[in-house]
Amino acid sequence: MNGPQDLGGRDGFGPVALESDELHFHAPWERRAFGVTLAAGTMGAWTLDETRFAREDCNPVYYYTAGYYGLWINALETLLIKKQLVTRQELATGTAESGPVPKVKRVLKAGDAAAVFARGNPVDRDPGGLRPKFAPDEMVRTKNLNPRGHTRLPNYARDKVGHIEAVRGYHVYADSSASGDHETAHWLYTVRFDAQTLWGDRAEPSVSLSIDAWEPYLTNV
Amino acid sequence: MGDHDHHHDHHTSNLDDMTARVMALETILTQKGLVDPGALDVIIETYESNVGPRNGARVVAKSWVDPEYQAWLRRDATAAIGSLGFTGRQGEHMNAVFNTPTRHNVVVCTLCSCYPWPVLGLPPVWYKSAPYRARVVIEPRAVLAEFGTLLPDDVEIRVWDSTAEERYLIIPERPAGTESMTEEELAKLVTRDSMIGTGLALTPEARQIGQQP
Numbered sequence: 510m511n512g513p514q515d516l517g518g519r520d521g522f523g524p525v526a527l528e529s530d531e532l533h534f535h536a537p538w539e540r541r542a543f544g545v546t547l548a549a550g551t552m553g554a555w556t557l558d559e560t561r562f563a564r565e566d567c568n569p570v571y572y573y574t575a576g577y578y579g580l581w582i583n584a585l586e587t588l589l590i591k592k593q594l595v596t597r598q599e600l601a602t603g604t605a606e607s608g609p610v611p612k613v614k615r616v617l618k619a620g621d622a623a624a625v626f627a628r629g630n631p632v633d634r635d636p637g638g639l640r641p642k643f644a645p646d647e648m649v650r651t652k653n654l655n656p657r658g659h660t661r662l663p664n665y666a667r668d669k670v671g672h673i674e675a676v677r678g679y680h681v682y683a684d685s686s687a688s689g690d691h692e693t694a695h696w697l698y699t700v701r702f703d704a705q706t707l708w709g710d711r712a713e714p715s716v717s718l719s720i721d722a723w724e725p726y727l728t729n730v
Numbered sequence: 731m732g733d734h735d736h737h738h739d740h741h742t743s744n745l746d747d748m749t750a751r752v753m754a755l756e757t758i759l760t761q762k763g764l765v766d767p768g769a770l771d772v773i774i775e776t777y778e779s780n781v782g783p784r785n786g787a788r789v790v791a792k793s794w795v796d797p798e799y800q801a802w803l804r805r806d807a808t809a810a811i812g813s814l815g816f817t818g819r820q821g822e823h824m825n826a827v828f829n830t831p832t833r834h835n836v837v838v839c840t841l842c843s844c845y846p847w848p849v850l851g852l853p854p855v856w857y858k859s860a861p862y863r864a865r866v867v868i869e870p871r872a873v874l875a876e877f878g879t880l881l882p883d884d885v886e887i888r889v890w891d892s893t894a895e896e897r898y899l900i901i902p903e904r905p906a907g908t909e910s911m912t913e914e915e916l917a918k919l920v921t922r923d924s925m926i927g928t929g930l931a932l933t934p935e936a937r938q939i940g941q942q943p
Contacts, residue, residue, distance in 0.1 A: 514841050514842060515840070515841060516840050516841075516860055516863040516864040517838075517840035517841075517863065517864065517867040517868070517891065518864065518867055518868040519860075519864040520864070522859075522860040522861040522864050522865070523861055524861060524876060525856050525859065525861045525862045525865070525873060525876055525877075526855075526856060526859065526861065527856055527877075528854075528855060528856070531854055531855070533777075533778055533851075533852050534778070535855075536748070536749070537749070538746075538748045538749040538751075538752045538753075540774055540778065541752045541753075541756060541770070541774075542748075542752050543773075543774065543777070544770035544771070544773045544774040545752065545755055545756050545759065545765060545770055547773045548759075548765045548766070548769050548770050548773060549759060549764070549765060551769075552764060561841075561842055564842070565841075565842075573860065577843070577855075577858050578748075579748060582748065582751055582752055582755065585755065586751075586755065589755075589759075594762070594764065595755075595758055595759070595762075599758050600751075600754060600755070600758070602754075603750070603753070603754035603757055603758070604754075604757060604758065604761065605757075605758045605761035605762050610762050610763055610764075611762065611764065613764060616763060616764060616765070616766060617765070617766060617769040618766050618768070618769060619766055619768030619769045619771065619772050621769075622769045622772040622773055622776070623772060623776060626773070626776060626818050626819045627817050627818040627819075628817070628818055629817065629818040629819040629820070629821065629822040630819065630822060631822040631823065632822065632823070632895045633823065661841060661893045661894060662893070663840055663841060663891065663893065665840075665867065665868075666891075677823070677894070677896055678823070680823075680894060680895060681895075683894065697894055697896070699890075699896070701888075704868075707867075707868075708868050711868060711869075712868075713869060713870065713871045713872070713887070714871075714883045715883060715884065715885070715886045715887060716870055716871070716886070716887045716888075716889065717886070717887075717888050717889070718867055718888075718889040718890075718891060719888070719889070719890050719891065720891045720893045721891075721892070721893045721894035721896050722893070722894075723894070
């Protein structure tokens with residue numbers, strides 16, 4: 510979506526604010542928000558891209574003021590309601606209603622947590638006989654895609670010519686993964702652009718920029 | 731989230747709103763048997779205390795002293811990093827990117843906060859913030875200068891926007907005057923920022939002055 514998350518090249522946010530203490534969490538609730546979000550994610554009820562979309566699909570004013578873990582909690586509530594694991598009434602009262610306990614793929618146990626996170630969730634899939642359409646050093650143009658749903662093609666890199674820097678693998682496609690599809694995959698490339706192509710006169714000297722782009726984002730030049 | 735981004739009217743009005751919301755979520759999910767509170771504690775402990783940039787520093791130092799390891803890192807970073815025990819979430823598909831005297835690399839995630847957790851831990855707040863995400867792609871030299879990293883214009887800068895599940899670990903250049911140092915000593919010169927690309931590895935003198943821990 511052309512949403513508030515798509516920040517590359519936007520002006521007006523001010524200088525990068527460095528902190529001297531660099532705490533990961535600035536309030537006890539942020540620590541719990543991090544833990545409960547990760548723990549709930551392991552239920553397998555949604556994909557990482559669904560989470561990303563739930564965080565970005567909001568009023569920009571909210572996105573820029575809710576704070577990082579505020580967005581996380583809001584997105585977690587959204588997903589739990591959407592997947593019918595929790596009701597609005599329960600969130601309002603802070604207690605579970607009686608009724609059937611929802612079934613999920615997994616409930617993460619403390620003893621398994623370290624192993625589960627050390628394994629992660631690789632997103633490379635078997636391409637079968639599908640070969641990558643583009644080869645390293647080949648020139649490509651990104652498409653001018655503006656889907657209302659989730660995409661990982663940033664605004665600044667749409668309809669731009671760059672070259673294939675690397676073929677990364679056959680990876681689960683974020684755009685479809687964001688609607689719960691764990692398996693649809695496409696070839697993924699690193700595509701590099703000259704800064705002048707992206708920013709014109711604003712470009713700094715001797716700068717280039719890369720994105721990782723799935724094949725459906727790309728066309729021949 | 732649409733119509734859901736409002737404040738909730740919680741019964742626990744003596745607590746601040748976010749504390750109450752998170753407690754409510756934890757309580758409901760625990761009551762339903764969907765979340766084990768013990769697992770939550772393990773997750774927080776792991777990422778707040780156990781995983782951090784010392785992991786990445788070991789990778790970098792090893793690549794400086796061990797040409798075979800460096801070659802492996804270039805060929806298959808996920809396996810080479812995994813051989814040191816650094817694996818898993820947000821590091822499933824790793825790439826090592828090497829700085830040279832004429833080329834400097836810097837990493838960002840303009841769309842969210844993608845970051846190589848197994849080697850660097852959780853990202854610093856500035857990495858997740860709007861100013862860094864917005865600016866480092868359009869004016870990387872200016873942003874690096876704010877970090878105290880001034881690069882001559884003839885040093886090429888390559889910015890890497892982490893838009894998929896590939897994760898990038900920058901391998902900074904080995905500082906001069908470190909020929910006699912052990913791998914363990916070298917690892918102490920490798921700052922987190924040097925592995926994101928907003929900084930450089932410390933010289934032994936800078937390390938002794940204690941510019942950075």
